[in-house]
Amino acid sequence: MIENRFARRAAALSPNFPASHFPGELDEGVIPFDSGFAAPQLLPDLTGFADDALTTWREETLQYSPPQGQPELRGWLAGMMNADGCALSAENILIVNGAKHGLELVCRLLIDEGDAVVVTAPTYFTAIPIFRSFGVEFVEIGQDADGLLVDDLERALAERRAEGKPAPKLIYNVADFHNPSGATMPEDRRRKLLEIAVREGIPVVEDTPYRRVRFEGDHVPSLKALDTTGIVFHLGTFSKLVAPGLRIGWVAAEAPLIARLIQLKSDGGSSPLVQRIIYEFARSGAFPAHVERVRALYRERRDAMVAAVRRELPGATLHVPEGGYYVWVTLPSHVDGDGFAARAAAAGVNIIAGSKFFATPGREWPANMSSPRNHVRLSYSYATVAQIEEGVKRLAAVYAPVEA
Ligand SMILES: Cc1ncc(COP(=O)(O)O)c(C=O)c1O
Numbered sequence: 317m318i319e320n321r322f323a324r325r326a327a328a329l330s331p332n333f334p335a336s337h338f339p340g341e342l343d344e345g346v347i348p349f350d351s352g353f354a355a356p357q358l359l360p361d362l363t364g365f366a367d368d369a370l371t372t373w374r375e376e377t378l379q380y381s382p383p384q385g386q387p388e389l390r391g392w393l394a395g396m397m398n399a400d401g402c403a404l405s406a407e408n409i410l411i412v413n414g415a416k417h418g419l420e421l422v423c424r425l426l427i428d429e430g431d432a433v434v435v436t437a438p439t440y441f442t443a444i445p446i447f448r449s450f451g452v453e454f455v456e457i458g459q460d461a462d463g464l465l466v467d468d469l470e471r472a473l474a475e476r477r478a479e480g481k482p483a484p485k486l487i488y489n490v491a492d493f494h495n496p497s498g499a500t501m502p503e504d505r506r507r508k509l510l511e512i513a514v515r516e517g518i519p520v521v522e523d524t525p526y527r528r529v530r531f532e533g534d535h536v537p538s539l540k541a542l543d544t545t546g547i548v549f550h551l552g553t554f555s556k557l558v559a560p561g562l563r564i565g566w567v568a569a570e571a572p573l574i575a576r577l578i579q580l581k582s583d584g585g586s587s588p589l590v591q592r593i594i595y596e597f598a599r600s601g602a603f604p605a606h607v608e609r610v611r612a613l614y615r616e617r618r619d620a621m622v623a624a625v626r627r628e629l630p631g632a633t634l635h636v637p638e639g640g641y642y643v644w645v646t647l648p649s650h651v652d653g654d655g656f657a658a659r660a661a662a663a664g665v666n667i668i669a670g671s672k673f674f675a676t677p678g679r680e681w682p683a684n685m686s687s688p689r690n691h692v693r694l695s696y697s698y699a700t701v702a703q704i705e706e707g708v709k710r711l712a713a714v715y716a717p718v719e720a
Pocket of ligand 1: 413524552555
């Protein structure tokens with residue numbers, strides 16, 4: 317048996333990969349509020365671009381390609397980010413296989429076993445095992461409706477210093493339509509976060525999958541756009557705006573950092589075929605129209621979800637997200653999120669308990685921090701409006717714990 321040969325990072329892994337709920341695997345009638353899948357009707361028709369990529373561009377798309385990614389796509393991405401306030405060129409962009417891959421590469425660049433990383437509480441749950449596989453210590457900082465509490469971050473860093481502990485190696489944050497909290501950081505708080513990061517010399521990893529899925533509200537500059545010192549690694553992806561199955565994202569950072577990340581990217585380069593398809597789609601007239609459709613449909617579903625929760629779940633509270641895919645619901649104190657999620661599953665609605673979004677859910681939580689217990693995340697990206705109405709009704713029926 318090879319179990320005793322595992323690397324330390326693998327020792328705690330379960331021999332069973334948890335069952336997940338991919339669309340094709342859902343039982344008949346089950347309503348999926350648990351996933352960040354794209355609405356099927358928003359998956360664009362890319363056949364023309366794919367055909368072109370395989371004929372006109374065959375020698376490029378079926379050949380090994382530059383490990384940094386196709387120059388034209390990198391240039392297009394730099395242009396898109398510059399239109400959003402950045403000052404980048406193709407040299408600042410590395411194409412990766414989705415934002416999660418970008419996060420893993422940044423960890424490979426910055427993290428040694430035992431290093432600390434700052435995450436929000438709650439945070440994006442897939443980031444947790446990525447960090448954990450690097451053997452990190454988590455420093456969890458609470459959030460309010462405006463995102464990461466920068467004063468708490470400052471205090472936590474000062475406390476670590478006073479205790480003689482080294483500064484964290486990075487601060488991971490989703491500043492736009494946070495997953496799961498839905499919060500968007502206002503500009504002044506972003507500036508404060510960067511001020512702290514620069515003063516303490518801690519790189520910021522800005523994960524932006526939902527940035528362009530804004531329904532309303534004022535534009536807020538990205539952390540990268542406010543970054544004057546090169547301390548921000550910006551993670552982008554086509555998953556939430558175009559199609560998650562394409563598996564293409566990007567890292568934007570200072571050119572010498574990108575050069576090092578390329579050396580850590582051992583996959584032989586992200587698929588040149590998919591990059592060409594995306595590039596041709598992105599620069600076509602179909603792209604802006606697609607983005608508008610994405611915003612309109614998810615906005616309609618967000619509205620339906622918010623209205624249904626307010627109508628059907630008395631005592632539950634939420635901040636209406638101005639974009640993104642999720643509503644973070646705070647439950648009354650007598651409703652435990654884990655129990656509620658289990659009852660919901662039995663009633664044919666998949667939801668995710670809040671505790672799944674905390675790096676260390678079992679610990680004592682300070683009174684000023686949102687506790688893992690009384691929350692659930694409801695995703696409105698994949699379910700139709702009719703499913704949202706029906707699903708929240710089913711949730712209402714199992715909302716309160718059953719009396720023993
Ligand atoms: C915060 C966050 N980062 C990254 C991703 C996924 O990105 P990708 O599909 O590009 O790996 C998601 C998707 O749910 C997300 O919510």
